[in-house]
Amino acid sequence: MPQALARNLACSADTLEAELLAFDAFGAPTRRIEEEGLLYLVNEFWTSAQRQAHSLHEISYRACFKPQLPGFFISRLTSPGEAVLDPFMGRGTTPLEAALQGRRPMGADINPLSILLTRPRLSPPPLAGIEKRLAEIPWEKGEIERDDLLVFYHPETLRRLCALRRHLLERDTDGVDDWIRMVAINRLTGHSPGFFSVYSLPPNQAVSIEAQAKINAKRKQTPPLRDVAALILRKSRALLADGAPPLHPPAVLATGEAWRAPYAGDAEVRLVVTSPPFLDVVQYASDNWLRNWFAGVDADAVRISAHRSEAEWERMVRACLAEFARIVAPGGHVAFEVGEVRGGKVLLERLVWRAAEGLPFERLFVLVNSQSFTKTSNCWGVGNNAKGTNTNRVVTLRRI
Structure with a gap:
């Protein structure tokens, strides 16, 4: 053609x-x-x-x-x-x-949010760089910023998410940080163990606090502990499976x-x-x-x-x-x-x-x-x- x-x-x-x-x-x-x-x-x-x-x-x-x-x-x-x-x-x-x-x-x-979702994938960092940066984040210093989010997350998961959020908001980010934020945004809530949250709606539409409480009650579920860094690395590995884009303008x-x-x-x-x-x-x-x-x-x-x-x-x-x-x-x-x-x-x-x-x-x-x-x-x-x-x-x- x-x-x-x-x-x-x-x-x-x-x-x-x-x-x-x-x-x-x-x-x-x-x-x-x-x-x-x-x-x-x-x-x-x-x-x-x-x-x-x-x-x-x-x-x-x-x-x-x-x-x-x-x-x-x-x-x-x-x-x-x-x-x-x-x-x-x-x-x-x-x-x-x-x-x-x-x-x-x-x-x-x-x-x-569109730029945050698009920019990192046009020039993605190597997987090794992502893994190294994840190991440098002070996960243990996280403090729960919003108690109402416990309807989605285990307390320790939420502390780690808050640690990552503060890390990204309080520093001059580079391409690796951009990538980690992009992946985290897409892992916030979902309906499988690959997401940070307990069972919820698909990740492209966050439900309200009240709606999630009803889901939890109906399913008799409580938010499980999730390894935030491990899930980000796992999703990164899947996204990079076919490699980076070729050289382009x-x-x-x-x-x-x-x-x-x-x-x-x-x-x-x-x-x-x-x-x-x-x-x-x-x-x-x-x-x-x-x-x-x-x-x-x-x-x-x-x-x-x-x-x-x-x-x-x-x-x-x-x-x-x-x-x-x-x-x-x-x-x-x-x-x-x-x-x-x-x-x-x-x-x-x-x-x-x-x-x-x-x-x-x-x-x-x-x-x-x-x-x-x-x-x-x-x-x-x-x-x-x-x-x-x-x-x-x-x-x-x-x-x-």
Whole structure:
């Protein structure tokens, strides 16, 4: 599959057909469906069997897409050294996949935790350095800072967590500290002995103190003693199983809103691969309260927008695309993934398509990655495998 597919193609019907043929060159024949002025390409473009994700991607974050999605577009639409951006980067899937393919990682998010989760994995320290640093942390000096957290942790486990938290907050951290903090953030709570806590919800959504107390009572459980350093080292070993990313251009990571990208120059970006929050209300404070406490982040200062109406959401998308028009180089692409909301009654790709009208983008198609489907009409509704479908829908634009 040739890279930088559209670099020298003119904006014409022949251009579109060339792009379609390139995306059609994988798997079974791609279905082409035209509906309400949109061209849909439907196929199983990427699967877990097609490409095993790199071990460094195994970090939990709510509502993140699989690395196969950005990997699909990065490999086809960029060349090594070129910049790939995700302005809603979340756990950093797109920047990390860009680094793994030798591209320049760029990413931003209004959530300050995103940088803490992304940066360490772009240039991870060696396992020996992690082990050495863990041995240097004054675990025995920890003091319990919050008694209410004993609903999650054994007293000795909590003392060790507090010792680690204070160690990280009171010193000038380096890459090894960054890594240890990233792993610890992802081990705070979970539903297996690999986490610091007693049985709880998965790590991408911390429950409240009250909710955890109810879980403990229902399961008749008490928090067991966990070896914090050993669990961090164990998770580090798993994350580093496939090695570090190859040499790549320096990363650019920022905290900020997606529709303002002062960190990116005009025409600097070759590809944007992103997925914004959908129409559901974001519960940032409740979902991240424990991670924020450990990382020293003031949740009240994080101003995440919640777009409750289609019109508000479309205006947000329009503002993003207007900024993308500035930073994406001519011939570059935007791959804008959207989800299925409100029982499949709202098709967000149509709002994105409309938001791009009048901007310097050629609206190419909506790529529908369908893992399993029984008939074409199932692609438009919410299936989650129960109705035979499990899809990603990606509005694909080309900068003209």
